[in-house]
Amino acid sequence: MSAPVLETLDLVKRFGGLLATNSVSFTLERGARHALIGPNGAGKTTFVNQLTGVLKPSGGAIRLEGRDVTHSRPEARVRLGMSRTFQINQLFRTMTPLEMLLLVLGEREGRGLHLWSRLDARADLVREAAAIAERFRLDDVIxxxxxxxxxxxxxxxxxxxxxxxxxxxxxxxxxxAGVPEAERQDLLNIVSELPAEVSVLLIEHDMDLVFRFATRITVLVNGTVIAEGEPAAIAADPTVRAAYLGGESGDA
Amino acid sequence: MLTILFDGVAYGMLLFILASGLAVTLGLMNFVNLAHGSFAMAGGYVTVVLMQRYGMGFLATLPVAFLMPALIGAVLERTLYRPLYDKSHLDQVLFSIGLVFMSVAAVDYFMGSQQQLVHVPSWLQGRFDIAGTGIGRYRSFVIGVCIVVAVLLQFVLARTRFGSQLRAAVDDQRVARGLGIEVGLLFTLTFAVGSGLAGLGGALGAEMLGLDPTFPLKFMIYFLIVVTVGGRAGLIGPFIAALLIGIVDVAGKYYVPEAGAFLIYALMIVVLLFRPQGLFAVAR
Amino acid sequence: MTAGTPSAPLPASPLPPEIVPAAPPPAPLARDVAPAEQAVRRARRWKPAEFLFWTVALVAPLVLPRSMLLMNEIAILALFALSLDLILGYAGIVSLGHAAFLGVGAYAAGLFALNVNADPLAGLLVAMLTASALGFLSSFLVLRGTDLTRLMVTLGVALLVFEAANSWRSLTGGADGLQGIAMDPVLGLFDFDLKGRTAYLYSLAVLFLLFLAARRMMGSPFGLSLRAIRDNRLRASASGVGVNGRLVVVYTLAAAYAGAAGALLAQTTQFVSLDVLEFHRSADLMLVLIIGGTGWLYGGLIGAVLFELFQDAVAAATPQYWQFWVGLLLVVFVSGGREAVHKAGAALRRKIAGLKIAGLFGGRRP
Known part of the structure; x- marks a missing residue:
């Protein structure tokens, strides 16, 4: 396999006396379907926020495609090829889905400082936005x-x-998270239909989704990686069961 | 030199009394009340009217100068301010600017636009000498009053049931309500006391700062500076900030009059940018 | 609806484009992307009400030849409000010190006319450049912090500029201001007359051109990114938007617009005083935008019309106490009047679609 697309080296984040990320060295392989799991407060979102540049790490390094992005700004990391969703919806509430998609596409194409250009000057981008909306089952509300x-x-x-x-x-x-049962199937399909060349890191509570989707799982507890491996191995791992799954069975 | 220092201290003390109410509403209740100066002006005019029309003595007017603005504050808090607590800071600012404009025009209409003179009693006039330094009697009096008020305030906030209830209510209204604290009443009282203190400051300050209908606009920024520079976590920060600003402002106007209020504004911007929680804020 | 036919019978709505109902065509075929393209095109198309608005503005002097000085004031205030709308309505940056840019523009234009050249357009350009320089420098102060710190920092900057103008008497004339500004004819053709006809048409032309530019820029990918920042800064930067850069650009741009308004003020009144930097200018401006609504460019223009008409009516009776009414309006609007007015306005707009004037007067009812 080629070099990992994303890796962290001894990543550390402290909030005062609290060690939220404890020397985490993590590797995401190209094309991976990787899940990061852990109980509430394990530091999963803190970890993601460091990956994406919302939080500054206290120590260690982050590499994206072999480039050090530890101190890059969030928008720079997006341009380098890493993007994310949020646990709590962070959307442009006054826009339409079409406008929001056009915004992302425009930024991707470096058009954000084009003051004099029309939104549909690049018809291909409008078409791409419409295609993405369809792919994600948003064409009816675009x-x-x-x-x-x-x-x-x-x-x-x-x-x-x-x-x-x-x-x-x-x-x-x-x-x-929080998606009602009626709309859940759509969402799960969308996640599993993501193209193979995109490397995906899934942060999740929902074991159903994790075991259905992931080919590799990392378990984070109290900011520390306590186990990593294939789903079956993780489900059987006694440390994981003790520290995290508790009494629940892994394939609940 | 020492006289300037002394004048600066007196000025700073006065600023503290004037701004202490704002320190509480902004710092603790997180409400931006730019109309705070209007309550101070109300206190000043109460003193003026009582002295000029009813011949009352200066000292006798001071309690009224506290009570009237406090009453107005309580009424306004119950009616107009309360619905705005959970609105944006921009809305609060616009609303309170509206009140400022209204009060400025109304006072102009009823009292005229001229400067009002407050005659302090003769035993407070003039100055005495200590080791060659001229010390104004009235300024000493102001400092004395302000120290008493500041100590009282700090005591009430830090040591009494009222203070701890207020802090609890500010931290988490729902929990406080659950504990049986009457949050609404507490806020009204706090707001009223803050307004009353501003009124007292306005009455005390009429002789030193001058008093005319534009008072709330002229001093609005000073109150804000005291609170922002001092930090919003308690009263000690604003107290030190008020002294500092008083001294810097008096000294600045004496030594570099052409710079006007430049120093103070620049100080505020710098503090806001680098210590947005205030110079003396303790991390919460 | 046939695809490709431009002017479909839409309900003409002066609302921001994004609120215009989207793609009506039924049965979207797979891979049929025409609706998206149509939606984007429709959003930027001129609505009938917009044509009406500018036509009214143009013919107004014929109908009310004696009110041209007032109309000139309206046009200038509208441009000033348009400027604030760019940062407040689009980028979500609050400011209590916008008068700083108006004032700097006014002084720059006044000084340029007195000392260098009395050509109006050259002065306009100089004023815009000067104001945008100040805007660029102070933009870095509003990048960080909360709304409250921004309100105070902008207020502080405006006070600093006021103090500077007040103290630097040799340049600004201090409290006396700049007097005796005599302008050359606009384009070398149109002399400024006492009735204010040239003044109004000149201000209206500048307002219109700058409005066109603003409309284009706010409909561009850049404008979209500003709305993204306003709606959700976290998501904006996670979408690749360089937030700080955009804010610097729009703040500088807005300063240039305010500077242009200042230049118009100086040139058409032939006088500049410290009044252009006063706090009440910034506060009045907020009221104008509250009246008209933010984030759709016409808010400032309509707000300016209503504000000036109201001022003209009230101040005629008691000029001294005008501020009282401004204050009352602010209090009433913030305490719930705004929602009521905008709801009534929207309802009226729906009822009498296309007739913007109706929406205008609806906006006045409390």
Whole structure:
């Protein structure tokens, strides 16, 4: 296998006396379907926030495609090929899905400082936005105000917007959290239909989704990686069961 | 030199009394009340009216100068301010600017636009000498009053049931309500006391700062500076900040009059940019 | 609806483009992307009400030849409000010190006319450049912090500029201001007359051109990125938007617009005083935008019309106490009047589609 698309080396994050990320060295292989799991407060989102540049690490390094991005700004990392979704919807609420997708596409193509250009000056981008909307089952609401969309549709848009940046690495932070049963199937299909060349890191609570989707699992507890391996091995791992799964069975 | 220092201290003390109410509403209740100066002006005019029209003595007017603005504050808090607590800071700012404009025009209408003179009693006039330094009697009096008020305030906030209830209510309203604290009443009282203190400051300051209908606009920024520079975590920060600003402002106007209020504004911007929680804020 | 036919019978809505109902065509075929393209094109198309608005503005002097000085004031205030809308309505940056840019523009234009050249357009350009320089420098102060720190920093900057103008008497004339500014004819053709006809048409032309530019820029990928920042800064930067860079650009741009308004003020009144830097200018401006609504470019223009008409009516009776009414309006608007007015306005707009004037007067009812 070629070099990992994303890796961290001894990543450390302290909040005062609290060690939220404890020397985590993590590797995401190209084309991976990797899940990061752990109980509440394990530091999963803190870890993702460092990967994407929302938080500054206290120590260690982050490499994207072999480039050191430890201190890069969030938007620079997006341009280098890493994009993410948020655990709690972070959408442009007054826009339409079409506009939000056009925004991401425009930024990807470096058009953000084109003050005098029309939004549809690049017809190919409008078409691409429409195609992405269709792929993520948003074509029926493409012109509605985002704030008025159902929660499930908003979750789909979360992923669609991250996907539109044409990332090499896609970080999905609890994509299915809170989605009502009726809309859940759509969402799960969307996640499993992501193209193979995109490397995906899934941060999730939902074991159903994790074991259905991931070919590799990393377990984070109290900021420390306690186990990593294939799903079957993780499910059988006694340390994981003790520290994390507790009494629950892994394939619940 | 020492006289300037002394004047600066007196000025700073006065600023603290004037701004202490704002320090509480902004710092603790997180409400931006730019109309704070209007309550100070109200206190000043109460003193003026009582002295000029009813012949009351200066000292006798001071309690009224506290009570009237406090009453107005309580009424306004109950009616107009309360619905805005959970609105954006921009809305709060616009609303309170509206109040400022209204109060400025209203006072102009009823009292005229001229400067009001407050005659302090003769035993407070003039100055005495200590080791060659001229010390104004009135300024000493102001410092004395301000120290008493500051100590009282700090005591109330830090040591009494009222203070701890207020802090609890500010930290988490729902929990406080659950504990049986009457949050609404507490906020009204706090707001009223803050307004009353501003009124007292306005009455005390009329002789030193001048008093005319534009008072709330002229001093709005000073109050804000005291609170932002001092930090919003308690009263000690604003107290030190007020002294500092008083001294810097008096000294600045004496030594570099052409710079005007430049120093103070620049100081505020720098502090806001580099210590947005204030110079003396303790990390919470 | 046939694809490709441009002017479909849409309900003409002066609302921001994004609220215009989207793609009506039924049965979207797989891979049929025409609706998206149509939606984008429709959003940027001129609505009938917009044509009406500018036509009214142009013919107004024929109908009310004696009110041209007032109309000139309206046009200038509208441009000033348009400037604030760029940063507040689009980028979500609050400011209590926008008068700084108006004032710097006014002084720059006044000084340029007095000392260098009395050509209006050259002065306009100089004013815009000067104001944008100040805007660029101070933009770095509003990048960080909360709304509250931004309100205070912008207020502080405006106070600093005021103090500077007040102290630097040799340049600004201090409290006396700049007097005796005599302008050359616009384009060498149109002399400024006492009735204010040239003044109004000149201000209106500048307003219109700058409005066109703003409309184009706010409809560009750049404008979209500003709305992204306003809606959700975290997501904007996670979408690849370089937030700080965009804010610096729009703040500088808005300063240039305010500077242009200042230049118009100086050139058409032939006088500049410290009043252009006063705090009440910034506060009044907020009221104008609250009246008209933010984030759709016409808010400032409509707000300016209503504000000036109201001022003209009230101040005629009691000029001294005008501020009282401004204050009352602010209090009433913030305490719930705004929602009521905008709801009534929207309802009226729906009822009498296309007739913007109706929406205008609806906006006045409390």
């Amino acid at each position: 012109g509605e105000t985002i704030a008025t969309l159902s929660y499930g549709k908003q979750r789909q848009l979360e992923i669609a917007a991250a996907f539109a940046a044409r990332p090499k690495v896609l970080l999905l932070d609890e994509p299915a």
